[in-house]
Amino acid sequence: MSEAIKQPAGPEGIIQMQGVNKWYGQFHVLKDINLNVRQGERIVLCGPSGSGKSTTIRCLNRLEEHQQGRIVVDGVELTNDLKQIEAIRREVGMVFQHFNLFPHLTILENCTLAPMWVRKMPKRKAEEIAMHYLERVRIPEQAHKFPGQLSGGQQQRVAIARALCMKPKIMLFDEPTSALDPEMVKEVLDTMVGLAEDGMTMLCVTHEMGFARTVANRVIFMDKGEIVEQAAPDDFFDRPQSDRTKLFLSQILH
């Protein structure tokens, strides 16, 4: 019977969403979302604001609750069971638009908090790992500063390092560059490209079409809570199928 609970998380489907629907009160925000993500796949979700793309990825770690359908992440089905939810959250890292670093903790403490309290890692080990990832995002020298002393781009790179410290299998990015000054977008995108090259499974809500074209395996276009079109980036940008996609692309790619 254990087979029935723990689905195989094989190459076809580290994330499975089947017929997912969600409402905010009367408002139908997600309409019958079906999505399969293979391990190592890099997906970019785009679409106009209010199209449900953020809500979709927030359902994957239960920051939002879906009311209908099935979501299986890393072989664990998302239900109301808190234990299951926490198990999934341990394996899924998330990066937010507004960084959401903890302002009362230093950069290093931000990075060691979850490994120490969730993974029960000894402090020294957690700090070692934290420094490793801070070096990777190229800001080890800021480790003992507080988030408020860093620029937006640096804060977002810390947020990425913080998520990586949990050694997640999946990374979710919710508009990671939308709140940044134009001069800082590149440093964050570069970090994400590096992550993609290492084979991380990534779902990324972004308006950075250059990033989508070069990094993504698949681009998903959403509007009004539905997946309108999904395709490999070349097909998506050069040969969009639906009118809605064409209109969207014509408006953002001047």
Place this chain on the structure above:
Amino acid sequence: MNAHVFKPDMPPPVKTVGVVAWMRANLFSSWVNTLLTFFAIYLVWLAVPPLLQWAFIDANWTGTTRADCTKEGACWVFVQQRFGQFMYGYYPSDLRWRVDLTVWLGVIGAAPLFIRRFPRKVAYGIGYLLVYPTVAYFLLHGGSFGLSQVPTSQWGGLMLTLVIATVGIAAALPLGILLALGRRSRMPVIKSVSVTFIEFWRGIPLITVLFMSSVMLPLFMPEGMSFDKLLRAMIFVILFESAYIAEVVRGGLQAIPKGQYEAASAMGLGYWRSMGLVILPQALKLVIPGIVNTFIALFKDTSLVIIIGLFDLLNSVRQATADPAWLGMATEGYVFAALVYWIFCFGMSRYSMHLERKLDTGHKR
């Protein structure tokens, strides 16, 4: 292509800095302000010299009886003679060392918590909070370990004020935090219990609560069962103040951006860890002024125990002024009481400001 040359930083113009510039900007910026400045100086001149005259220059500092107060000013001899009563109430004179020892143990025990680099501070703090009250209880109350018993009816003076205030503060804070979390809980039962509790205690005056504790409560008790008056007062002070603390803390919880809650849960922290490690440290820091404000009010409100016949600092002073041997000393007595209250409240206020500065990591997010 031309290389852009940036301009160097310059100092501000001289006219805007210095004492004269400050006075011109703040005291004499217009004819109205100049007038107000002179008026204020006049008021200070009216009030301060007579006060100094009374309290210091013409004051009587030495002597043992009322007859020694021959000069016109304040008779501080009265305060000197009754100092013991003001500090300890009716606590037996030969046992007052136990009170002093309790205070010293408290101060010395707490000292490591204020040393920046003291290791295992949290564990030590929790241990201190468990051990010290027990030790303090046995020292003050006695009745075991060869210490003779001093019933709480003999406790009094500043000591009693401090006992009620510290117990009230130490117990009301955690209870208030739990109530604040409860009020924001998604579980309907916990939420409604918290709301009811908070609104009940906030809706009645403390004086009523204390009155009920001494008059009504005994009516509901089985006959012959007595319940210590001081303990009753403390329990009600705790319940009463925790409702206020809860609302202050709730304000702090609401000020924390939703993203902080989301980031904490997204990394797999459960409810208590999210609250304890991420949300509360920030929320409590935000509401330090409000919490200390409540504590200062609590400290002063302890004087209300006068109505249930406990002899705290204020009641001790009041009683001493009623002594026929020292008639007419009410002013000196109450000025002294006010000064003691002020020292403690001002101390709390300064400490809270220090704490705010120390915990400030500079930025909102």
